[in-house]
Amino acid sequence: MTEIKKTFAVKGMHCASCVRVLERALQKIEGVSEANVNLATEKATVIYDSTKVTNKHLASAVAQVGYQAVVDDEMQHKDLEKKEKQKELQVLKKKVAISLFLGALILWGSFPGIMNTAPDLLKNFLVQLLLASVVQFWPGLDFYKATIPALKHRTANMDTLVAIGTTVAYGYSAFITIFPKIPQAIGVDSSPYFDVATIIIGLILLGRYFEAKAKAGTSEAIKKLLGLQAKTARVIRKGKEIDIPLAEVLVGDMIRVRPGEKIPVDGIIEEGNSSIDESMVTGESIPVDKTKGDYVIGATINKTGTFIYQAQKVGNETMLAQIIRLVEEAQGSKAPIQRLADLVSSYFVPVVIMLAFFTFAIWYIFGGESAFLFALLNTVAVLIIACPCAMGLATPTAIMVGTGKGAEQGILIRDAQSLEIAHKINAIIFDKTGTLTKGRPEITEIIPFIPGRKDAQNPQPIFNLSQKGLLQIAASIEKGSEHSLADAIVKKAEEQQLTLNKVENFKAITGFGVSGTIDEEEVLLGNRKLMQRENILIADHLKEIENLEDDGKTVMLLAVEKRLVGLIAVADLLKETAKETVKTLQKKGIETLMITGDNPRTANAIAAKVGIRRVLAEVLPDQKEAEVRKIQSEGKKVAMVGDGINDAPALAAADIGIAMGTGTDVAIEAADITLINKDLQTVVSAIELSKKTMRIIKLNLFWAFAYNIILIPVAMGILYPFFHLLLNPIFASLAMATSSISVVTNSLLLKRYKI
Amino acid sequence: MTLDKIIVSLFSLAGIIFTYWFFLGKKEEKVREVKKSSVDIVVEGGYSPNIVSLPLGKTTVINFLRKDSNSCLEEVLLSDFHVRKYLPLNQKVAISIMPQKKGEFVYSCGMNMFHGKIVVK
Numbered sequence: 001m002t003e004i005k006k007t008f009a010v011k012g013m014h015c016a017s018c019v020r021v022l023e024r025a026l027q028k029i030e031g032v033s034e035a036n037v038n039l040a041t042e043k044a045t046v047i048y049d050s051t052k053v054t055n056k057h058l059a060s061a062v063a064q065v066g067y068q069a070v071v072d073d074e075m076q077h078k079d080l081e082k083k084e085k086q087k088e089l090q091v092l093k094k095k096v097a098i099s100l101f102l103g104a105l106i107l108w109g110s111f112p113g114i115m116n117t118a119p120d121l122l123k124n125f126l127v128q129l130l131l132a133s134v135v136q137f138w139p140g141l142d143f144y145k146a147t148i149p150a151l152k153h154r155t156a157n158m159d160t161l162v163a164i165g166t167t168v169a170y171g172y173s174a175f176i177t178i179f180p181k182i183p184q185a186i187g188v189d190s191s192p193y194f195d196v197a198t199i200i201i202g203l204i205l206l207g208r209y210f211e212a213k214a215k216a217g218t219s220e221a222i223k224k225l226l227g228l229q230a231k232t233a234r235v236i237r238k239g240k241e242i243d244i245p246l247a248e249v250l251v252g253d254m255i256r257v258r259p260g261e262k263i264p265v266d267g268i269i270e271e272g273n274s275s276i277d278e279s280m281v282t283g284e285s286i287p288v289d290k291t292k293g294d295y296v297i298g299a300t301i302n303k304t305g306t307f308i309y310q311a312q313k314v315g316n317e318t319m320l321a322q323i324i325r326l327v328e329e330a331q332g333s334k335a336p337i338q339r340l341a342d343l344v345s346s347y348f349v350p351v352v353i354m355l356a357f358f359t360f361a362i363w364y365i366f367g368g369e370s371a372f373l374f375a376l377l378n379t380v381a382v383l384i385i386a387c388p389c390a391m392g393l394a395t396p397t398a399i400m401v402g403t404g405k406g407a408e409q410g411i412l413i414r415d416a417q418s419l420e421i422a423h424k425i426n427a428i429i430f431d432k433t434g435t436l437t438k439g440r441p442e443i444t445e446i447i448p449f450i451p452g453r454k455d456a457q458n459p460q461p462i463f464n465l466s467q468k469g470l471l472q473i474a475a476s477i478e479k480g481s482e483h484s485l486a487d488a489i490v491k492k493a494e495e496q497q498l499t500l501n502k503v504e505n506f507k508a509i510t511g512f513g514v515s516g517t518i519d520e521e522e523v524l525l526g527n528r529k530l531m532q533r534e535n536i537l538i539a540d541h542l543k544e545i546e547n548l549e550d551d552g553k554t555v556m557l558l559a560v561e562k563r564l565v566g567l568i569a570v571a572d573l574l575k576e577t578a579k580e581t582v583k584t585l586q587k588k589g590i591e592t593l594m595i596t597g598d599n600p601r602t603a604n605a606i607a608a609k610v611g612i613r614r615v616l617a618e619v620l621p622d623q624k625e626a627e628v629r630k631i632q633s634e635g636k637k638v639a640m641v642g643d644g645i646n647d648a649p650a651l652a653a654a655d656i657g658i659a660m661g662t663g664t665d666v667a668i669e670a671a672d673i674t675l676i677n678k679d680l681q682t683v684v685s686a687i688e689l690s691k692k693t694m695r696i697i698k699l700n701l702f703w704a705f706a707y708n709i710i711l712i713p714v715a716m717g718i719l720y721p722f723f724h725l726l727l728n729p730i731f732a733s734l735a736m737a738t739s740s741i742s743v744v745t746n747s748l749l750l751k752r753y754k755i
Numbered sequence: 756m757t758l759d760k761i762i763v764s765l766f767s768l769a770g771i772i773f774t775y776w777f778f779l780g781k782k783e784e785k786v787r788e789v790k791k792s793s794v795d796i797v798v799e800g801g802y803s804p805n806i807v808s809l810p811l812g813k814t815t816v817i818n819f820l821r822k823d824s825n826s827c828l829e830e831v832l833l834s835d836f837h838v839r840k841y842l843p844l845n846q847k848v849a850i851s852i853m854p855q856k857k858g859e860f861v862y863s864c865g866m867n868m869f870h871g872k873i874v875v876k
Binding site for chain 2: 004050052053054055080081084088142145147148149151152153154156157158159208212328329330331332333334341342345346349350353354357358360361364365375388391393396
């Protein structure tokens, strides 16, 4: 029984009877020995048997009586893990020191060449037996403890090999020490090999110590992310500001954040403004200015101003919690490349044991004068050198470091499979709006057709509009429209503080534009198709219109009383890094494509600006998925980059769907890779990360397989007929200890890569 | 060939056959059908019960209790359900899963040495 004490917050208590109800509910759980609830602090303290009770039991008991337990599961689990591992490492360190120290003493007293300098006591076989027994049954006990239960399940692992190998060396040595006459009578070597058994145990435990230390580094990302959380929040309740633990913040709470403080949860600014460093969550290094109405992300840092915001997402709903969940899930998945290692691992240990029997027989039959000695030592060497761990660690350690490294840069990878496929991508389709462009159309030109300009329909223009006049009419009529281009026009008019006219008979004509009446005059604003439909001549201004379209702008024509009076050009500006990103991808041999609903002229113009040669224009949102499949049918591995909400089917259809600039549930669900920031260069980073991770995995697997394929035959003595070379079991244990460490260390190198 | 060599050869051959039979031979696999919403799995030299049968589309809590100090077993990896969890010694760790499709899903320790199976019907 392992009793532990846990204190956690309980939400929803309001009177003394709540205390009694909760205490009773908690005490009813089998395994709980004591439960105390404090109304003032709104906390419960429970003492329970951790082998019987989990956090889920506690939370469910509290929920059943109508309250909510805030059991900080993940953080406590990680803390517990850290503490336990530290404790294990301390014990392991002690065992390594004892084994190597005693092993060195035995070696001094038994190794030819140096044993002459050793005191007689150490040369005594019984003393060596005593020292070796300490190592075999204290530090070495771990191998037996792992082997015996495994044998009950008819399975074996690396511990089984070490246990058998060291038992053979120790057992034989102990036997000839206790019964020295028997080996002499049957004519076999009578020297004990206690040094082999003890030093093997010492070196393998030493390897395990370094491996455990290195492995801790592979899962650091989650700990780092958890560490980003604020501990408390300053909430305003009943007009008072109070500091409360993060777990107790509720949706709707008003929270004050002062300069230099961490933002506790996700929400919307209600008052004040500030510059916020979001780099730890989005990977974007430049602080973002935020003001009333803007969304702030929990765990980011408020730089300069003070503001009050309303909590929108708390607990497991925050963006940080989602990121942690996603990284954890990715680290819990398996890459397809691991399949071969999995298959080999499942047969590995039994095959090595069979090879050990074979080695013993071959050496005993053909070993000449020292046949028994050769057979014994080579069998031990075969058992010790085999290293299934390196194969088991090769892929998952790299995946853990890779996904963690990605999360630090705002690249969230759904699973190991996505990380693996991403390195094979050879075509990337970018959605235009919001991906290549900023997604905020802006007015670039307002051109009134000035008086005196020749107009075929009416040589004497009746209108004499200034730029302001033209914008005023356009904004007035667009006020009632919901189109994103209308927003740009109305916003511009507001910036110029123009007074808008009253519009009557407003009508939105889908795919064409809008119409209405201002001061009893008919006004039309829309594309060329609208003008054609209303028989308004535009021929005289066609060149001007085409020039603007060739420049990637969307042209909106304004007609009053069936006469063209001017145009407004709107452009969605390209992201600063768009061109550079496309260039980098092309340099890497990846074809870049753009998909958009725009007409081919505008689409081609925008594509040309960023350097994209292949354009999929006039594609309606529901046709994007089919376009992705068409590109795939050309034999390409396709990545689709979009916003993750409108493009969800296309993202799902692509080999790799990359959702950009968002951390919403919809986006994460649809995408294989979610990029939290809006910088297009992150697409390149994600592909680079995949390539580097895969390179590390392949190197690890090559090393793990090559190590075993080459060294097991060497340990069997394959080199002996040619070079008279045999592998000492002590060197075998050294090689084995370093092989897993090298795999883990190689994976950790990913952390150093700049992506 | 001398008698001792013949004995050693036979002994080794028997060892090889026994190893193959013991570790790789077909084992009788008992499936524990989970009818409640949770199941306890003891982690000690493997997973007991080794095979659990879970219902499709329902959330089942698997409580892993590690009693084995072997570091190989300190993590459990249910890769089909995207779960990798540290198992502290002698403490239950609850993992909730909701199988979405039928089939057999193998889970393992962090180093892929020990295996258990979830059967979804």
